[in-house]
Amino acid sequence: MKRFSVLILSLIICNIALAQTDSLSTQRPDSLARPDDITPTLAIFAKGNGAPVDTLDVGDGRVRIVLRDDNTWYLIKNVEALEDEEVFSENWREHIVNPYIGTPLDSIPYRVTICLVDSVSRFVCPHKGRVFSKFGIRRGRKHTGCDVPYPTGTPVYCAFDGRVRLAERHKGYGLAIVVRHENGLETLYGHLSRMDVVPGQWVHAGDLLGLGGSTGRSSGPHLHFEARYCGHAFDPEWIIDFERGELRKNVFVLKRSYLSPYSRYVPETIDDEEELYLTEEQIKAEE
Numbered sequence: 001m002k003r004f005s006v007l008i009l010s011l012i013i014c015n016i017a018l019a020q021t022d023s024l025s026t027q028r029p030d031s032l033a034r035p036d037d038i039t040p041t042l043a044i045f046a047k048g049n050g051a052p053v054d055t056l057d058v059g060d061g062r063v064r065i066v067l068r069d070d071n072t073w074y075l076i077k078n079v080e081a082l083e084d085e086e087v088f089s090e091n092w093r094e095h096i097v098n099p100y101i102g103t104p105l106d107s108i109p110y111r112v113t114i115c116l117v118d119s120v121s122r123f124v125c126p127h128k129g130r131v132f133s134k135f136g137i138r139r140g141r142k143h144t145g146c147d148v149p150y151p152t153g154t155p156v157y158c159a160f161d162g163r164v165r166l167a168e169r170h171k172g173y174g175l176a177i178v179v180r181h182e183n184g185l186e187t188l189y190g191h192l193s194r195m196d197v198v199p200g201q202w203v204h205a206g207d208l209l210g211l212g213g214s215t216g217r218s219s220g221p222h223l224h225f226e227a228r229y230c231g232h233a234f235d236p237e238w239i240i241d242f243e244r245g246e247l248r249k250n251v252f253v254l255k256r257s258y259l260s261p262y263s264r265y266v267p268e269t270i271d272d273e274e275e276l277y278l279t280e281e282q283i284k285a286e287e
Contacts, residue, residue, distance in 0.1 A: 004021055063120050077120045079182075079202040088163055094199040097170055097178060097188065100231025105259060108230055112254045114183045116239060116247060117205075121161045124206035126189060127154060127223045128245030135235035135264055140260050142261045144233035145160075145188065145226035148242055152193055152221045154212040157205075159187050159240070164201045173224065174216025177209050187236075190224035191215050234258040237265035 050068030055076075057064055062081045067073050082088060093099035107284050115132075117123050133147035162181040170176045171189040177197060181188045193213025197203060214221040227236040236242075257263055 031094045075120045114252045122205045123247040124157050125245035147222045150212045151221040152213045156209050158207045159205045160205050162195045167195050172217035186228045188226035191218045212246045232259035
């Protein structure tokens with residue numbers, strides 16, 4: 001396998017060198033190892049579902065290639081290269097579910113365009129299944145996430161690349177994990193029976209976070225999943241179709257109105273999708 005890894009790495013280096021020889025002095029640093037440069041070379045290897053056996057850095061190390069035991073591959077972002085990003089330092093508290101307490105809702109823009117996945121990051125459904133308890137007001141109390149039932153011991157996976165901010169037993173959540181993502185979102189995984197990560201750990205979409213359970217305030221084994229922006233929860237079903245186990249779209253327009261416990265997911269219309277292309281002047285006019 002090491003010989004195969006060296007072969008791929010050699011091909012990648014040659015490909016990048018040839019592509020950049022003429023313009024190296026004029027390119028921006030972040031373009032020197034962009035996925036478009038290496039994908040044509042890797043196209044000779046089919047994408048598959050083998051087990052990861054090796055990881056290779058590309059260019060400046062912000063992109064990595066994961067090699068599988070069936071001689072297939074996939075690209076990932078090197079999340080450790082994001083160590084100095086403000087999103088992973090500001091309001092970073094390892095023992096508080098919501099470190100943004102006191103952040104007023106009206107301080108958040110009317111609309112926020114959030115890139116959920118890109119060419120070197122992906123989405124993996126934490127657990128595929130029917131949502132039996134939805135986001136909103138439930139028996140007079142705020143239910144700030146959605147619940148998906150499963151047997152105790154079911155694997156729970158990280159939805160997106162990010163860094164673990166909290167991993168501990170926390171009141172009604174029981175054993176809970178909070179992961180912060182590069183786009184500013186945080187995802188929470190509650191009522192677990194086991195945690196396999198620790199605060200500060202970098203994780204990729206699809207990494208095992210722990211096992212499902214019924215710890216905390218729970219009537220039975222299920223995953224309590226939350227999505228938050230600046231500490232304000234919104235219905236996770238705006239971005240995830242849990243029954244299909246799919247992301248609804250790669251780019252999500254988060255409206256401030258979604259950050260209310262009374263705002264629940266409704267299927268979007270063509271008009272809603274066109275909001276991606278509104279000008280700043282149009283948005284300000286609507287606020």
